[in-house]
Amino acid sequence: MSSLDGISLGRMDSRYRVFNFIRSAGVVSRSEIAKNLGLSRASISSIVSKLIEMGLVSEVGLGHPHWGRPPTLLSLNPEIGYSLGFEIDISRTNGILADLGGNIAAYKSMPFDVKDGPDAGLKLIQGMADFLLSHGGVPRDRLVGVAVGMASPISQPEGVPMTPPIMPGWGGYPFRSRLQETLEMPVCLDNDANLGALGEFTYGKRRGVTDLVYLKVSNGIGAGFILSGRLYRGAWGVAGEIGHVNIDEDGPPCSCGSNGCLEAMAGGMAIAERALQAVRAGHPTILKEMSGDGGITVDDVIGCAAKGDETCRQILARAGSQIGIALGDLVNLLNPRMVILGGHVAMKAGALLRKPMMESLQDRAMKSSLEGLEVIYSSLKEKAVCLGGVALVFQERLRPYFKGTFI
Ligand SMILES: [Zn+2]
Structure with a gap:
């Protein structure tokens, strides 16, 4: 079996599955994870211990027992922080502040004409980021990163719009790096439909x-x-x-x-x-x-x-x-x-x-x-692209933990 950093790929797959299950479930016990994923109690215990050690999962109290001892409940560690996801559409810009579980702390939608150009877009995102953080009551140091989706093919990893047919004036503009300088924080830029797909895949019904x-x-x-x-x-x-x-x-x-x-x-x-x-x-x-x-x-x-x-x-x-x-x-x-x-x-x-x-x-x-x-x-409707942005930020943040199995 091939291995990365001394850990077998099979083992890492299970770890990612357990992590994802906890993310989907919100709050869950070890035995519920074992039952749903078809893994042994011993495997789950060892994987959960590792996830707790990595700081990704924490124990959040006791549940109601069916019999015997009450089960310890697990949840994602809220200390991982928050992410901002934006969607620049042709006539509107939407923004979301959410945690790793996709729980929305603040949302804002504003009219914006892309014909006003990328400099105006940068200013708008900066203003919306400040609003979302203050409205959501989240201090800036809890923010992991920012992702923006727009109706353009985006060259990766540079994060530059490639001559978008319906966004005149945006082609070749180094939007990702400029926004990163402005916000002083990691920024990802992606195509809006890509983020919609990732949003539904991560947080959709x-x-x-x-x-x-x-x-x-x-x-x-x-x-x-x-x-x-x-x-x-x-x-x-x-x-x-x-x-x-x-x-x-x-x-x-x-x-x-x-x-x-x-x-x-x-x-x-x-x-x-x-x-x-x-x-x-x-x-x-x-x-x-x-x-x-x-x-x-x-x-x-x-x-x-x-x-x-x-x-x-x-x-x-x-x-x-x-x-x-x-x-x-x-x-x-x-x-x-x-x-x-x-x-x-x-x-x-x-x-x-x-x-x-x-x-x-x-x-x-x-x-x-x-x-x-x-x-x-x-199922995420007008929030799909923004939540995909939130998912992308956390994906980048978590990549080192799930190397080899992550998207
Ligand atoms: Zn065409």
Whole structure:
């Protein structure tokens, strides 16, 4: 058997499984861990002793006995600290302060236009970090690190956005290192859908599914992959750009320079553009009265469709169907166990988008790829990306403890 630092890999796997089980359970006894993981009481005792010695787990009191002595209860050591996770979306920025168990101490969401550029983004994150720490009552020295997700491929490990099509002016900007200098603390930068996948994998209702796709449908469209229990970023961080899969070779131009990409046809901005064209062409719709003078947004389209407006329903149905085409290719390629739908547009449109998406997915994907595949909504909703950031910070912090088995 191979070994790292004199410890067998098999042993380390069990240690990580026990650690993760305690993280999921919150408070738990040794016998409950043994029962759930199918390990012997002796193994659990020895692994838990090691986790306590490492400072990752602590004993937090006594439980109620079924018989005999009351069991000692275990929990993650709160002294490990807190992490900040941010999501810079096209028109909003969200931030979360949470502990290793994903327990949220503070949350804030603010309007922010990415067109204002990365310098304004840095200032905003700095201000939000101060707010979250003071609002959550967490002293700065309890903070382990900060992670930021954005709608861009990110070159790793430098943490530099790579010419993001829908974030003009951000490409090549050393966001990670600048934020690290500003906050004087370790910073990770990653793609937003990657963090959504990691958030669901670590803290979601269906946490622990080792092969999952997080599909973010917002103004842009992107995917994050957990494959064999690890976040998959590709060779240099560009994996998951499903928004730039070609749907129609004669389709409209895309911000990436190509045309007929999924994002240019079914992303939030494309949906709003299509609705504007429908109004101009004189299609029957209540959109004009609903949207006022501020132009048409994807939220207007979803709102009108929910009220039964047939033109808006058709626009959303077409977008859903196109997303299903790309998703069909994706499940054929990767064979995930689960697809988790997230992002503002997918969550808000609900069945208006999901139903046609599922129909075209069923038509396009091979039966063998669909067998056992679950398509669910994000349980972490608008907090998925931020919580993925929290997970990423702790992952980096804990990496030395679980070398060889960690994501
Ligand atoms: Zn494109």
